[in-house]
Amino acid sequence: MAHLLEARDLVRTYQVRRGLLGKPTPVRAVDGVSLTVRPGETLGIVGESGSGKSTLGRMLLGIDAPQGGDVVFEGQAMPEFGTPQWRALRARMQLVYQDPLAALDRRLTIAQQIGEPLDIHKVIPKEHRAARVAELMAAVGLRPDQGGRYPHELSGGQRQRAVIARALASRPKLLVCDEPVSALDVSIQAQVVNMLRDLQDMNNIAMVFISHDLKVVRNIADRVAVMYLGRIVEEASSDVIFKTPLHPYTKALVSSVPVPGKMLEGRVILQGEPPNPANRPSGCAFHPRCSLANDLCRSRVPALLVAGEGRTAACHMVEAPADAVAA
Amino acid sequence: MTIADTSAPVTPDHNTVLSRMRRALRQVPFSVGFGIAWLAGMVLIAIFADQIRPYGITAMDLRSRLALPGTFPHLLGTDELGRDVLSRLIQSIRMSLVIAFGATIISAIFGTTLGFLAAKFRGVVEHLVLVLADFQAALPFLIMSIAILAFFGSSMSLLIVLMGFYGWERYARIARGLAISASAQGYAAAVVQLGATPMRVYLKHILPNVASTLIVSMTLTFPEIILMESGLSFLGLGVQPPETSLGNMVGFGREYLTRAPWIMLAPSLVIMLTTLSISLVGDWLRDKLDPTLR
Amino acid sequence: MIRFILTRLLRAFITILAVITFAFVVLRMSGDPAQVMLGPDAPNDTVLAFRAAWGLDQPLWVQYVAYIKSIFSGDFGVSMRDKASAIQLVIERIPATLQLTIPALLLKLAIGIPAGIYAALHRQSIIDRGVIFGAVLGFTIPSFVMGLLLVLLFSVILGVLPSGGQDTWQHGILPTLTMSIGGIGILARFSRSAMIEVMGQPFIRTASAKGLRWKDVVWSHALPNAAVPIVTIVGFMVGSLIAGAVVVESIFSWPGIGRLLVVSVTNRDLAVVQCILLMVAATMVVSNLVVDLLYGWLDPRLRSQSAH
Numbered sequence: 001m002a003h004l005l006e007a008r009d010l011v012r013t014y015q016v017r018r019g020l021l022g023k024p025t026p027v028r029a030v031d032g033v034s035l036t037v038r039p040g041e042t043l044g045i046v047g048e049s050g051s052g053k054s055t056l057g058r059m060l061l062g063i064d065a066p067q068g069g070d071v072v073f074e075g076q077a078m079p080e081f082g083t084p085q086w087r088a089l090r091a092r093m094q095l096v097y098q099d100p101l102a103a104l105d106r107r108l109t110i111a112q113q114i115g116e117p118l119d120i121h122k123v124i125p126k127e128h129r130a131a132r133v134a135e136l137m138a139a140v141g142l143r144p145d146q147g148g149r150y151p152h153e154l155s156g157g158q159r160q161r162a163v164i165a166r167a168l169a170s171r172p173k174l175l176v177c178d179e180p181v182s183a184l185d186v187s188i189q190a191q192v193v194n195m196l197r198d199l200q201d202m203n204n205i206a207m208v209f210i211s212h213d214l215k216v217v218r219n220i221a222d223r224v225a226v227m228y229l230g231r232i233v234e235e236a237s238s239d240v241i242f243k244t245p246l247h248p249y250t251k252a253l254v255s256s257v258p259v260p261g262k263m264l265e266g267r268v269i270l271q272g273e274p275p276n277p278a279n280r281p282s283g284c285a286f287h288p289r290c291s292l293a294n295d296l297c298r299s300r301v302p303a304l305l306v307a308g309e310g311r312t313a314a315c316h317m318v319e320a321p322a323d324a325v326a327a
Numbered sequence: 328m329t330i331a332d333t334s335a336p337v338t339p340d341h342n343t344v345l346s347r348m349r350r351a352l353r354q355v356p357f358s359v360g361f362g363i364a365w366l367a368g369m370v371l372i373a374i375f376a377d378q379i380r381p382y383g384i385t386a387m388d389l390r391s392r393l394a395l396p397g398t399f400p401h402l403l404g405t406d407e408l409g410r411d412v413l414s415r416l417i418q419s420i421r422m423s424l425v426i427a428f429g430a431t432i433i434s435a436i437f438g439t440t441l442g443f444l445a446a447k448f449r450g451v452v453e454h455l456v457l458v459l460a461d462f463q464a465a466l467p468f469l470i471m472s473i474a475i476l477a478f479f480g481s482s483m484s485l486l487i488v489l490m491g492f493y494g495w496e497r498y499a500r501i502a503r504g505l506a507i508s509a510s511a512q513g514y515a516a517a518v519v520q521l522g523a524t525p526m527r528v529y530l531k532h533i534l535p536n537v538a539s540t541l542i543v544s545m546t547l548t549f550p551e552i553i554l555m556e557s558g559l560s561f562l563g564l565g566v567q568p569p570e571t572s573l574g575n576m577v578g579f580g581r582e583y584l585t586r587a588p589w590i591m592l593a594p595s596l597v598i599m600l601t602t603l604s605i606s607l608v609g610d611w612l613r614d615k616l617d618p619t620l621r
Numbered sequence: 622m623i624r625f626i627l628t629r630l631l632r633a634f635i636t637i638l639a640v641i642t643f644a645f646v647v648l649r650m651s652g653d654p655a656q657v658m659l660g661p662d663a664p665n666d667t668v669l670a671f672r673a674a675w676g677l678d679q680p681l682w683v684q685y686v687a688y689i690k691s692i693f694s695g696d697f698g699v700s701m702r703d704k705a706s707a708i709q710l711v712i713e714r715i716p717a718t719l720q721l722t723i724p725a726l727l728l729k730l731a732i733g734i735p736a737g738i739y740a741a742l743h744r745q746s747i748i749d750r751g752v753i754f755g756a757v758l759g760f761t762i763p764s765f766v767m768g769l770l771l772v773l774l775f776s777v778i779l780g781v782l783p784s785g786g787q788d789t790w791q792h793g794i795l796p797t798l799t800m801s802i803g804g805i806g807i808l809a810r811f812s813r814s815a816m817i818e819v820m821g822q823p824f825i826r827t828a829s830a831k832g833l834r835w836k837d838v839v840w841s842h843a844l845p846n847a848a849v850p851i852v853t854i855v856g857f858m859v860g861s862l863i864a865g866a867v868v869v870e871s872i873f874s875w876p877g878i879g880r881l882l883v884v885s886v887t888n889r890d891l892a893v894v895q896c897i898l899l900m901v902a903a904t905m906v907v908s909n910l911v912v913d914l915l916y917g918w919l920d921p922r923l924r925s926q927s928a929h
Contacts (some may be wrong), residue, residue: 103514103516110500120524143561375726461635466898474895478894554763557765558764558868563887599764606761
């Protein structure tokens with residue numbers, strides 16, 4: 001099946017000045033990431049803060065330009081940010097934000113804002129606008145009377161529903177969700193995630209779901225990519241990665257997710273400092289926190305290699321299985 | 328509004344706004360009430376100046392020159408040429424308000440546009456706006472106006488345009504700051520991401536969000552423009568005879584300070600009360616609308 | 622710190638250059654200087670000779686460079702009326718203006734700041750109410766009305782002070798008062814609100830909680846912190862001294878720079894107007910610069926922020 005979205009070798013660096021008179025040094029937020037998304041599929045991207053996952057999401061949408069590599073959407077190269085071509089493409093790809101209150105204009109009603117993509121992209125005639133907005137609101141589980149409300153008059157979950165309805169208004173093919181539920185109460189999180197999954201199935205939307213929370217990703221993603229300091233360290237289908245994680249970092253993440261009815265056994269607890277992109281360790285970036293690290297890990301960066309059927313990992317300790325090499 | 332009234336029937340929005348306004352009006356302090364009444368009176372006088380003015384502003388009554396106020400038929404007396412002070416006052420109010428109003432609008436539009444441009448394009452445009460603002464800060468406005476009027480001569484349209492440059496940097500600063508914070512993260516960035524053109528982002532989203540702050544700034548600029556215009560007219564560089572404005576009347580009244588102080592006192596009082604009213608109402612509005620602006 | 626000073630100096634220089642450019646553009650836009658200088662009836666060959674002599678037949682940018690050169694070498698042109706050097710005329714008037722503005726400034730500082738601080742420390746007292754009322758008057762009464770009211774009261778009704786001229790020291794009283802009354806109110810209000818804001822800060826409460834005497838809290842903790850906004854407004858007042866003098870000198874026929882400006886404008890004596898324009902701008906830029914540098918000294922935080 002053809003890819004909907006393909007990213008090749010994306011690099012994004014920031015200049016960071018350390019101290020008052022320090023020289024500006026480049027910091028690689030995203031360092032050579034490649035990924036693909038097929039139509040209707042959900043790719044989960046998991047990582048701690050500072051792993052570059054949000055920057056990656058913005059590059060996939062063409063909001064931030066990559067300094068290296070390229071993004072191809074529906075077979076076309078991503079147009080430059082702000083150009084008419086880029087703007088037109090917004091009808092096909094949309095972003096769902098972490099903080100829905102900040103993403104909504106506090107002076108416009110919910111219904112006006114949900115309908116805004118319709119006005120911008122002129123996808124349907126004006127007289128169908130109200131009907132389409134009502135349909136969208138019903139789809140995300142908002143009551144019709146809530147359309148006349150202002151953002152601050154809704155709860156956090158309702159606001160996020162409104163943001164999702166707005167993102168879906170122009171019937172996009174790709175939705176990038178950047179921590180869409182982490183600002184919500186845990187009880188609401190599951191509702192919103194389930195709703196997203198239903199909407200995705202109904203409309204055949206592909207999704208890139210960015211989160212630091214493996215539990216949430218597990219509920220929605222078909223495939224999961226784990227990021228550490230700007231690189232993907234492991235990628236596999238959701239079932240496989242949770243059952244048999246290969247990379248020590250993934251193992252640590254997976255072991256920290258409680259499974260109902262099971263004791264937390266063999267839990268791998270992460271040691272050392274959380275990753276800091278400005279101070280990248282040599283070799284495998286994970287080695288200071290890795291219990292298996294040896295001299296090789298400290299000196300050479302492991303490549304992301306095939307590590308089984310449909311899965312890749314970047315770790316010197318992971319042996320490539322013979323059948324995968326043959327395949 | 329709280330979660331408690333989520334089940335309440337939806338009331339049309341203007342109804343709640345009206346009742347909110349009514350409630351707010353009941354809490355208006357006396358001084359603000361006076362300010363509102365005075366300003367309303369001034370605006371009415373400016374609109375209906377032609378109807379309520381008892382005499383033409385150049386009509387001379389040579390038999391009753393320098394008549395005392397309170398004497399019939401000249402309620403506020405007459406000036407050195409026997410012209411009715413009340414009629415001239417009414418016309419002056421109209422003139423000064425028209426100039427101040429036009430100039431305030433020009434300055435708000437000009438400043439806000441520059442502020443938005445600086446926020447949108449950053450870099451060179453932003454530095455250019457900053458240099459302009461530095462320039463404006465380096466030349467006291469009165470001096471700059473005097474110089475320009477010296478070089479070009481005074482005319483009504485030049486005067487309005489000139490006054491329209493007063494205080495633009497205040498709007499520019501506000502508009503730029505708010506636009507940048509809205510674009511960096513939040514609703515403006517979200518609308519850009521929906522595919523909206525910059526025009527739509529700035530006019531439909533950012534402008535309404537900064538409007539209340541801008542309107543409050545207008546209440547600061549408006550009285551200052553009135554003072555500036557009357558100062559220029561007082562020096563004989565603003566509104567030129569036979570037209571008349573408040574400052575212009577004070578300037579001419581000054582010649583007769585010893586014999587007929589009322590010529591100068593009447594417009595002085597109007598200037599004072601008008602600027603006082605605007606700052607009273609403006610302060611009150613600022614507290615109500617935008618407590619962050621001080 | 623050096624970087625901070627350099628950026629400020631650069632900005633000041635650019636601003637001065639902008640003002641000079643403004644003067645040049647306005648001067649050229651207002652008409653042919655030859656016609657303006659020689660009058661409309663001048664014979665044609667005189668006009669041509671004038672143009673050649675002043676370089677007006679050169680391309681505009683050559684004129685611009687020559688203009689800037691002459692400005693920086695102190696040549697501001699010749700006054701049309703007196704045929705004297707414009708800068709000479711202006712310099713002659715400076716002492717008279719300083720005689721009014723310096724005492725007025727001192728009055729503003731000596732009354733305004735203490736009154737504002739006292740009002741902030743004694744909220745709702747008579748002084749506090751007086752400060753608020755005075756500030757409102759300062760904002761709403763234009764100086765020309767204030768001046769005329771003072772003349773009406775002290776010269777016309779009471780007959781104790783002269784209403785115009787520069788002969789004795791009594792002549793200076795009314796103009797100085799006119800210039801300072803509004804400023805006193807404005808300065809008092811600024812000092813008051815700066816002080817109130819500082820007094821509400823947590824470190825003041827900490828200082829009082831430590832058991833420091835109230836007087837020490839005010840003098841060594843509150844006042845230095847309230848100084849930053851007060852310095853700003855004082856700097857602005859110093860910079861706009863000449864602008865304030867324009868109206869007041871006209872009312873009281875005081876032969877200073879302000880009156881010279883108004884007279885020159887009425888006579889369209891462009892060389893003098895332009896000279897005063899540049900002088901005022903220079904005063905303003907320098908006082909802004911001093912305020913900026915004072916900031917860096919008063920508040921080290923600002924220094925490091927602006928270094929970026």
